[in-house]
Amino acid sequence: MPENDNAFQAALSLILSLDPVLLGIVTLSLQVSLSAVLVGALIGLPLGAALALWHFPGRGLAVTLLNAFMGLPPVVAGLMIYLLLSRAGPLGSLGLLFTPTAMIIAQTLLVLPIIAALTRDHIGALWEEYREQLHSLRIGRVRAMPGLLWDARFALMTVILAGFGRASAEVGAVLIVGGNIDGVTRVMTTAIALETSKGNLALALGLGLVLLGLVALVNGTAYVIGERARRRLG
């Protein structure tokens, strides 16, 4: 395995020397996934809370759909956004296909159901607990919402991290709508796939290590938040 040993050393030196190509790919990945998670949280948190608090016709269907979309295969999400943004599609005139914006949209589609569905679970449980007390304080559902989101903040942070984990690790969606264009839409996962097939193991492995570190960091953070919340809030 001398060749792989060399690849590993080369990968480490790429990382340690802050290789501009590697750095560019990592930066774009973070920009895309963080943006998707931001948009997903801005929509998903209030959406999930609303689904927990209000009963309206079609609510059951909405919740079922949301849960089903939690398992949406990334390639299918990519395909849906591709059809939407392709030149012949309904939003084709925007010219967004094969841009980072398209990738953000596709990853938002992946992340939003996770954030909304898990938020609904957490806020629903909290509302069940608080309901009579808040009613006694004459606080309606609308006024209750910010407080509920705040009191569930630790759980919701791990929800958001779960969303970020899903976004940063997926290949299919960004590959289809981004096109893996060098220097424009190439992110860690798509670059790893391409460089491996080209035999450029050093860059692939270097990106793989960064991705691995990122995923470990996200999961570690989620664990620490969960433990802290358990200790502090009982």
Add this chain to the structure above:
Amino acid sequence: MTDLYHPGVPSGQPIWSPSAPLLKLKGLTYVHQDTVLLHEIDLQLARHGITLLLGPNGAGKSLLMRLAHGLIAPTSGDVIWHTQPDMPPLLQAMVFQHPVMLRRTALANLTYALAARRVPWRRRRALAMETLERFGLISLAQRQARVLSGGEQQRLALARAWVLKPEVLFLDEPTSALDPASMRAVEEAVHAFHAEGTRIVMSSHDLNQARRLADDVVLLCGGRLVEHTPAERFFQGPRTPEARAFIRGELIW
């Protein structure tokens, strides 16, 4: 006909007077899945005092208070609060048997209640701290409310009701799971609320507690109102056999 005319009172509206009852329950009935849990309760509570709601477990004490407080709607019957015309609804508060602690610090539990009553945020902290001090909780101000002991949580729930300055306070078995010291603290708080002019409706199955606190006693049994009497009369010689059995400590269902 002239003697029936009351100037300034729209026809059909009850006439407010300071001696009129504060709360009237009229034929209050609550049915859950074909089971009648409360059976045509008729009850009038005077404007001032401490009413003790007595009765065995499952009699419907909690249910009656939740209906009166407006947390649930009756199947039939009315809850009528007699307030002065053109006045906002009475400020009410309730302390639950198992107090609901928000996942915040003890202090933040109080400031949240103050925010609910739209007290300007500048004044919330000082008011909350003052109240924590009064209830002997100042050293726990920054502690998470949910990790406090049962007695501390009950005192915090009372403090949270206190900052609301309620005109009516419902207390649902506030001492049922407490040690004697905590129980004494709760009863002192009840007296303090009473001294501030708060109308108190409190459930209990502790007769001694009722003797110490009650101005009048309402006895519920199996979802029916058995007796509503001034406390003194109730403990000297209750009118109904159920009440006599209850005082003797025989369980009635």
